Amino acid sequence: xxxxIAALGRSGLELLEALGRSGMVLxxxxxxxxxxxTTFPLLVKQIYAVGVLSMVIIVVSGLFIxxxxxxxxxxxxxxxxxEQALGQMVALTLLRELGPVVTALLFxxxxxxxxxxxxxxxxxxxxLASMEMIGVDPLRRIVSPRFWAGAICMPTLALIFSxxxxxxxYAVGVLxxxxxxGSFWSNMQNSVEWGDDVLNGVIKSVVFGVVVTWIAVFxxxxxxxxxxxxxxxxxxxxxYASLAVLGLxxxxxxxxxxxx
Amino acid sequence: xxxxxxxxxxxGFMLIGLLAIIFLALRVSGLSMNASEETYRVxxxxxxxxxxxxxxxxxMAGVTIGRVSNIYLDxxxxxxxxxxxxxxxxxxxxxxxxxxxxxxxxxxxxxxxLIQGAELDNLVDGSEIYNTQSALVLEDLIAKFLxxxxxxxx
Numbered sequence: 001x002x003x004x005i006a007a008l009g010r011s012g013l014e015l016l017e018a019l020g021r022s023g024m025v026l027x028x029x030x031x032x033x034x035x036x037x038t039t040f041p042l043l044v045k046q047i048y049a050v051g052v053l054s055m056v057i058i059v060v061s062g063l064f065i066x067x068x069x070x071x072x073x074x075x076x077x078x079x080x081x082x083e084q085a086l087g088q089m090v091a092l093t094l095l096r097e098l099g100p101v102v103t104a105l106l107f108x109x110x111x112x113x114x115x116x117x118x119x120x121x122x123x124x125x126x127x128l129a130s131m132e133m134i135g136v137d138p139l140r141r142i143v144s145p146r147f148w149a150g151a152i153c154m155p156t157l158a159l160i161f162s163x164x165x166x167x168x169x170y171a172v173g174v175l176x177x178x179x180x181x182g183s184f185w186s187n188m189q190n191s192v193e194w195g196d197d198v199l200n201g202v203i204k205s206v207v208f209g210v211v212v213t214w215i216a217v218f219x220x221x222x223x224x225x226x227x228x229x230x231x232x233x234x235x236x237x238x239x240y241a242s243l244a245v246l247g248l249x250x251x252x253x254x255x256x257x258x259x260x
Numbered sequence: 261x262x263x264x265x266x267x268x269x270x271x272g273f274m275l276i277g278l279l280a281i282i283f284l285a286l287r288v289s290g291l292s293m294n295a296s297e298e299t300y301r302v303x304x305x306x307x308x309x310x311x312x313x314x315x316x317x318x319x320m321a322g323v324t325i326g327r328v329s330n331i332y333l334d335x336x337x338x339x340x341x342x343x344x345x346x347x348x349x350x351x352x353x354x355x356x357x358x359x360x361x362x363x364x365x366x367x368x369x370x371x372x373x374l375i376q377g378a379e380l381d382n383l384v385d386g387s388e389i390y391n392t393q394s395a396l397v398l399e400d401l402i403a404k405f406l407x408x409x410x411x412x413x414x
Contacts, residue, residue: 048266052273091288156277163280166288189290190369193315198284 022218028139029147029217042145050111050146050213051153055160057110058103062161065102066168069093073169074177083179087188090169095192095201096257099162101249104208107154108241112216115146116237119220120230128221143217150216154209155202162201200256207248212241298348299326300385304359309340310370310395312361317371318344325350328372344372346383355381358391370395 069090077083119142122128128138166188173179192198216237223233309331318326326346334341346353356377363370377391 044267044270047270047273052269055273055276095284095288153273156273156280159277159280159284163283163288166284185287188288190317192289194285194289198281198289202281 018222021222022214025139025143025218025221026147026214028137029144039140039145039148042141043148046145046149047153050115050149051156054107054110054153054157057106058157058161059164061102061106062099062164063168065098066090066094066165067172069098069165070169070172070177074173074179083173083177084183084187086173086179087166087169087184088191090173091166091188091192092197094162094165094169095197097249097253099158099165100201100204100208101245103158103161103205104154104212104245105242107150107157107209108212108216108238108245111150111153112212112237112241113234115150115213115216116220116223116234117230119143119146119217120223120233123221123223124225124227124230126225139221143221147213147217150213151206151209154212155205158201158205158208204249204252204256207252208245211244211248215241215244299345300348300351300383301329301343301345302383302385302387302389303341303343304372304389304392305334305337305339305341306359306361306392306394307339308394308397309342310361310363310397312342312370312372312395316369318346318374319371320350320353320374320376325374342372351382353383354379355383355387356391357383357389358393359389360393361395363396 070086073086073089074083077085077089119128122138122142128142131138131141170181170184174181174184219233219237219240223229312328312331314328314331316328317324318328326344328342329345330343332341333339353374354377356379358375358377360373360375361370362373374389383389
């Protein structure tokens with residue numbers, strides 16, 4: 001009995017400790033930003049790894065989600081004879097919710113896990129330790145560019161996702177199902193607000209990008225230096241990042257669109 | 261050469277992102293480049309504004325000539341006051357123009373329809389439209405119909 005209580009207390013302390021360490025990693029990563037000249041090439045390389053290589057999955061899933069939304073929406077709206085509202089429905093759904101959230105989930109799976117595995121392997125093979133030996137700060141050289149690349153790429157990917165989704169909905173709704181193209185666009189333009197919908201979606205995706213990359217980078221940096229530890233850290237990244245994204249999405253939606 | 265292709269790919273990625281935000285701004289949210297177009301403000305009082313919202317269209321003969329900019333309650337007369345911004349190019353609306361709150365389709369959004377009057381004076385910034393017709397509220401109509409008073413109404 002006493003053992004259980006002790007274990008509970010220990011896990012609580014460990015959680016708090018991990019939170020503190022992750023906060024320190026984030027702080028150091030942010031602190032390392034001002035050194036622009038040396039960081040920039042590293043940043044470009046990380047944007048390539050995190051953003052450009054994630055583009056295929058983002059574009060393909062955006063296209064299909066837009067197409068499915070149009071198909072489902074058409075079936076329901078058609079029952080009420082208001083299939084002109086299809087564009088409005090699809091655009092609002094994508095910009096407000098699905099764009100940022102689905103992109104963040106895919107981003108956690110595609111880029112976050114890769115970040116964790118990469119940094120975790122660096123730690124396991126003691127590359128990080130040897131970097132410290134030769135006087136290079138691993139937080140500055142390894143963690144910081146990856147963190148910033150994630151924070152920059154995630155909103156960009158979410159914007160691409162939403163645009164491609166709208167185009168996919170146009171393809172299905174207008175070109176295939178025969179909704180009038182003019183009312184598709186004009187209904188969309190009448191209901192979608194630049195500040196309320198597009199910018200709030202961008203804010204959401206920036207927050208998700210920061211959180212997902214933070215979790216990924218920290219899990220890699222904090223991994224137990226064994227092959228098993230890497231696999232566990234990678235799994236944890238995907239699980240924690242997905243849960244954090246879904247939880248934060250509720251809070252952000254409540255603040256932005258709710259009654260708060 | 262490897263670094264070169266990498267930078268090209270990142271540049272292309274950023275470009276696609278930029279194109280996406282331009283597409284979302286102009287095509288999806290209908291943000292117009294000339295958003296700061298010259299307008300003049302006209303007010304109208306309605307007994308009931310129904311579901312009219314800010315940024316709703318102001319039309320004449322079906323053509324959009326402005327936007328609703330503000331809606332509030334007049335606390336002396338207890339009527340809804342609607343402020344609308346009319347584009348400066350439509351500066352020859354007569355001062356006895358009438359305004360009605362209309363609905364696009366059966367369940368569509370509310371907008372304001374203006375009908376040109378006969379006076380020679382024109383509406384200017386700050387003028388009021390006196391001849392107004394309130395929104396059609398479906399519940400009122402049904403209530404009137406139920407008590408059989410529809411035919412007695414003027």
